[in-house]
Amino acid sequence: MKIFVDGKIAGVTDADLKSFYQVQESLKAQGHIVFSPLLLPDDSDLGEKMDICFAFLRASDAIAVETGNYHDKTEVFIDYLTQYNPDAKVISKAM
Template identity: 35%
Template sequence: MKIYIAGPMTGYSDFNRPMFNLVASHIANDGHVALNPAILPNGLTQFQYMDICLAMIRCADAIHMLHGWQESEGAVAERALAMKLGLKISYQFEESAA
């Protein structure tokens, strides 16, 4: 499976890259392809990041939501697209009402 990782980045130390990278390594170790937005370079606009990330989601079979995703406008939008596309959605910590 190709699994996109979604979660909060803005306002986090190093844009939360350590958590994204840790989860990506777990996904890869499980034999899947991790689509990891944390590998994108610095210096793009928010619009450019979202454009690239939405394209990655369209290539994915599933999306994995990191803790705190609800606080990120980008991650909320990514989840909405995943839902619309019928992708499997998993959560870093089980959602009580998901």
């Protein structure tokens, strides 16, 4: 399954980012293809990052959402994915 891993990655602690990476690696170890905003270059501007995230979403079968750490784009990403792909799954991940 192709999974977009969503979660706030700006203004979080190193421990939060470590947990985010662990979820990515866990999904990869289960054989999933993982798309993540953590793969984007730090010097990308917001518009570029959003364009790439929406491309990731169009290619995804599911979105893994960090529970308890929604950000202002989470609902937009979920709505976009489920409208683009009505069979898409929303997976809550405790990070």
